[in-house]
Amino acid sequence: MLEKALTGSNRYWGWIAVLLAFMAAGALSYVQQYNYGLGLTGMSRDVSWGVYIAQFTFLVGVAASGVMVVLPYYLHNYKTFAKITILGEFLAVASVSMCLMFILADLGQPLRALNVLLHPTPNSILFWDMIVLNVYLFLNIFVGWVVLTAEKKDVAPPKWIKPFIYISIPWAVSIHTVTAFLYAGLPGRHFWLTAILAPRFLASAFAGGPALLILLCLIIKRVTKFDAGQEAIQKLVTIVTYAALINVFFVLLEFFTAYYSNIPGHMHTLDYLFFGLHGQGQLVPWMRVSTIFGIIAIVMFLVPATRKREDTLAIACVLLFFSLWIDKGIGLVIGGFVPSPLEEITAYHPSFQEIMITLGVWAAGFFILTVLYKIALGVKEEKMVS
Amino acid sequence: MDIKRRQFLKIAGLSTIAGLGAPAAFNLLLKGESSPVSFASSGSSPEASQEAAPTGVRLGMVIDQNVFDAYRGLAQKCITACHTVHNVPKFDNPKDEIKWIFEVPYEKAFTAKSHYHKNEQLHDSSFPVLCNHCDNPPCVRACPTKATFKRKDGIVAMDYHRCIGCRFCMAACPYGMRSFNWRDPRPFIDKTTYNKEFPTRMRGVVEKCNFCVERLAKGLQPACVEACGNSGAMVFGDMNDPHSEIRKKLAENFTIQRKPSLGTTPSVFYII
Amino acid sequence: MYDKKLIIPGLLVFLLLMISPIIINGLDAGPVPKLQKPKGVTKCVDSVQYMRTSHMKILDDWRDQALREGNRTPVEVDGVKYDRSLMNGCMKCHVEKKKFCDECHVYASVKPYCWDCHFLPEETF
Numbered sequence: 193m194l195e196k197a198l199t200g201s202n203r204y205w206g207w208i209a210v211l212l213a214f215m216a217a218g219a220l221s222y223v224q225q226y227n228y229g230l231g232l233t234g235m236s237r238d239v240s241w242g243v244y245i246a247q248f249t250f251l252v253g254v255a256a257s258g259v260m261v262v263l264p265y266y267l268h269n270y271k272t273f274a275k276i277t278i279l280g281e282f283l284a285v286a287s288v289s290m291c292l293m294f295i296l297a298d299l300g301q302p303l304r305a306l307n308v309l310l311h312p313t314p315n316s317i318l319f320w321d322m323i324v325l326n327v328y329l330f331l332n333i334f335v336g337w338v339v340l341t342a343e344k345k346d347v348a349p350p351k352w353i354k355p356f357i358y359i360s361i362p363w364a365v366s367i368h369t370v371t372a373f374l375y376a377g378l379p380g381r382h383f384w385l386t387a388i389l390a391p392r393f394l395a396s397a398f399a400g401g402p403a404l405l406i407l408l409c410l411i412i413k414r415v416t417k418f419d420a421g422q423e424a425i426q427k428l429v430t431i432v433t434y435a436a437l438i439n440v441f442f443v444l445l446e447f448f449t450a451y452y453s454n455i456p457g458h459m460h461t462l463d464y465l466f467f468g469l470h471g472q473g474q475l476v477p478w479m480r481v482s483t484i485f486g487i488i489a490i491v492m493f494l495v496p497a498t499r500k501r502e503d504t505l506a507i508a509c510v511l512l513f514f515s516l517w518i519d520k521g522i523g524l525v526i527g528g529f530v531p532s533p534l535e536e537i538t539a540y541h542p543s544f545q546e547i548m549i550t551l552g553v554w555a556a557g558f559f560i561l562t563v564l565y566k567i568a569l570g571v572k573e574e575k576m577v578s
Numbered sequence: 579m580d581i582k583r584r585q586f587l588k589i590a591g592l593s594t595i596a597g598l599g600a601p602a603a604f605n606l607l608l609k610g611e612s613s614p615v616s617f618a619s620s621g622s623s624p625e626a627s628q629e630a631a632p633t634g635v636r637l638g639m640v641i642d643q644n645v646f647d648a649y650r651g652l653a654q655k656c657i658t659a660c661h662t663v664h665n666v667p668k669f670d671n672p673k674d675e676i677k678w679i680f681e682v683p684y685e686k687a688f689t690a691k692s693h694y695h696k697n698e699q700l701h702d703s704s705f706p707v708l709c710n711h712c713d714n715p716p717c718v719r720a721c722p723t724k725a726t727f728k729r730k731d732g733i734v735a736m737d738y739h740r741c742i743g744c745r746f747c748m749a750a751c752p753y754g755m756r757s758f759n760w761r762d763p764r765p766f767i768d769k770t771t772y773n774k775e776f777p778t779r780m781r782g783v784v785e786k787c788n789f790c791v792e793r794l795a796k797g798l799q800p801a802c803v804e805a806c807g808n809s810g811a812m813v814f815g816d817m818n819d820p821h822s823e824i825r826k827k828l829a830e831n832f833t834i835q836r837k838p839s840l841g842t843t844p845s846v847f848y849i850i
Numbered sequence: 851m852y853d854k855k856l857i858i859p860g861l862l863v864f865l866l867l868m869i870s871p872i873i874i875n876g877l878d879a880g881p882v883p884k885l886q887k888p889k890g891v892t893k894c895v896d897s898v899q900y901m902r903t904s905h906m907k908i909l910d911d912w913r914d915q916a917l918r919e920g921n922r923t924p925v926e927v928d929g930v931k932y933d934r935s936l937m938n939g940c941m942k943c944h945v946e947k948k949k950f951c952d953e954c955h956v957y958a959s960v961k962p963y964c965w966d967c968h969f970l971p972e973e974t975f
Contacts, residue, residue, distance in 0.1 A: 300743015
């Protein structure tokens with residue numbers, strides 16, 4: 193089926209070329225970083241994780257959200273999602289691939305990455321994260337590919353694939369839970385030390401991921417003959433809306449606990465992120481934009497007129513996705529390091545190369561996504577013609 | 579033909595999985611490397627974690643802040659001694675900074691303590707801080723390769739050969755005592771004073787105070803303790819040995835630890 | 851076979867690329883390095899043959915013993931004690947990195963990362 197990715201319109205090849213250009217630029221920057229060390233980034237002794245790990249955390253959410261189409265279709269036989277299930281699975285594949293690339297980009301000694309397997313350490317959450325992410329990647333490639341092959345041959349998917357599908361459902365929850373545990377189990381980092389971190393991660397993932405999927409469906413409808421269908425998209429909108437509202441609720445719970453208990457450690461990071469701490473508030477504009485975008489998006493999802501029109505729906509999805517990307521892809525990880533254990537405030541500004549590497553990994557992710565979607569939609573278009 | 583191929587693939591697949599997984603599993607079972615630290619510590623009850631382990635060696639340090647307050651410049655002497663002996667580089671850019679032991683004001687060392695009209699001594703005190711060599715170290719729990727691990731004598735050590743530079747330990751340390759080699763440290767080591775007997779580090783690994791294991795092995799005191807001379811500013815030794823000097827110091831003085839509420843049970847104590 | 855015209859030349863080009871280093875060097879591996887012996891000592895911590903093939907294994911073991919297990923008891927050979935250490939053991943006799951390490955490593959094209967941290971200052975600084 194791979195050959196389907198090798199034929200396409202000029203627009204397809206143009207898009208591929210753009211992605212390859214970004215990937216090349218990212219690779220060049222990575223060579224620089226590899227030779228110099230991670231000092232080429234904006235990270236420091238106090239803010240020791242930056243955009244790489246933040247993107248990783250965010251994208252684990254996007255990957256996990258694939259389950260929001262897989263679960264209704266395979267577990268509840270919700271036929272409307274039949275057409276887009278493969279899109280959800282392949283989105284997960286691209287996202288997990290990006291996660292792994294971001295982790296590699298963040299390692300000080302990337303050539304030693306396999307030490308994690310050579311010296312397995314069950315007490316380290318990172319060890320488990322490595323396992324769940326790789327298995328999730330495998331499950332989604334495998335299930336997606338087998339089901340698509342069956343579709344191409346006009347036969348029902350083989351029965352033995354079912355267990356893999358059923359496993360992939362709790363597995364999606366596990367990847368984001370384990371990723372939350374990376375943070376939520378660290379003593380002395382008050383912002384992360386909260387039992388609600390995993391549910392919050394899942395809520396924001398199930399809002400952001402499907403919002404991206406809606407956008408992708410709308411784009412696909414324009415550039416190909418494939419239409420996910422109004423009903424499927426509106427059902428996704430329902431999922432996005434509920435998840436986004438639950439996410440807002442969880443965030444408000446954090447605010448309540450911090451400010452009503454009045455425990456300084458619990459308030460510090462929230463202060464820093466939303467209001468500024470001791471006159472420093474590098475991320476305040478970002479977090480406020482995130483809040484405003486999030487609210488506008490939710491209102492647009494709730495009002496029938498705006499959620500039913502494709503153009504306004506697209507705007508709402510973009511706003512929500514961007515809002516959640518700031519919240520998790522910037523605020524959560526970087527904010528957690530402020531103040532430092534010695535209660536110092538250190539600002540973090542990603543360097544040029546760091547941004548280029550980040551863009552390069554995103555481009556690589558979209559490259560994988562484009563190729564996989566090209567194959568999947570190629571198969572589906574074939575069926576439509578015949 | 580087809581069946582044969584299928585069988586072959588099945589066998590090949592299974593043996594690949596076994597081949598990949600078995601050595602790792604065996605390593606885990608046979609060596610039992612992680613057991614001294616992680617499993618033992620995670621099982622301890624809250625009461626037990628407040629008390630020192632009753633048996634075996636547990637190395638620790640008592641820092642007498644009164645002496646440091648009386649002799650200004652002593653802390654700097656300790657820092658220089660440590661950083662010279664361990665070839666710790668000096669960077670101009672604070673972003674690249676590496677430090678094993680350094681001085682901080684009271685509020686930074688003891689963040690959770692609240693004061694109203696703080697007493698004058700605390701106002702301009704400067705506290706030496708270093709790795710606490712916790713009995714229940716969160717960094718060791720976090721490390722995915724056992725590159726940082728707890729020795730039987732209580733020292734939390736680093737194996738720079740194994741560190742992959744993920745910096746999970748830096749996020750896990752609630753004391754901010756770990757540094758990362760953001761770039762090649764060599765050009766930033768003073769060539770005139772470096773220690774030929776001790777290695778440098780490479781870029782991309784995390785480092786921190788090692789309680790001078792290499793000096794202890796030779797029967798020497800840690801470099802910072804030695805730098806204090808007879809002032810009694812720092813006392814180092816086995817806290818489980820009832821006849822040790824440190825044990826006496828702990829028995830005679832009221833001491834505090836940094837962030838005791840986190841349950842890490844630091845092995846560095848302060849007399850204020 | 852399909853695409854015979856592409857596959858066979860492709861394989862040939864691949865093969866040629868793979869053996870190109872051998873051809874370029876004229877089927878000659880170059881002069882074998884002449885090994886020097888440390889002065890004043892005749893016996894190492896293990897047999898010559900074992901040291902030649904497996905000195906890296908010893909270094910790895912010593913590293914784990916000294917660093918991880920805290921076993922720094924010196925290795926004794928004919929009454930002489932050697933530290934379990936590259937810098938403070940091996941290199942007390944094999945004093946020069948260039949002669950005793952690089953000579954063979956360069957020839958065999960192996961690049962151990964020992965020297966990123968352990969070093970003889972006058973040579974690497």
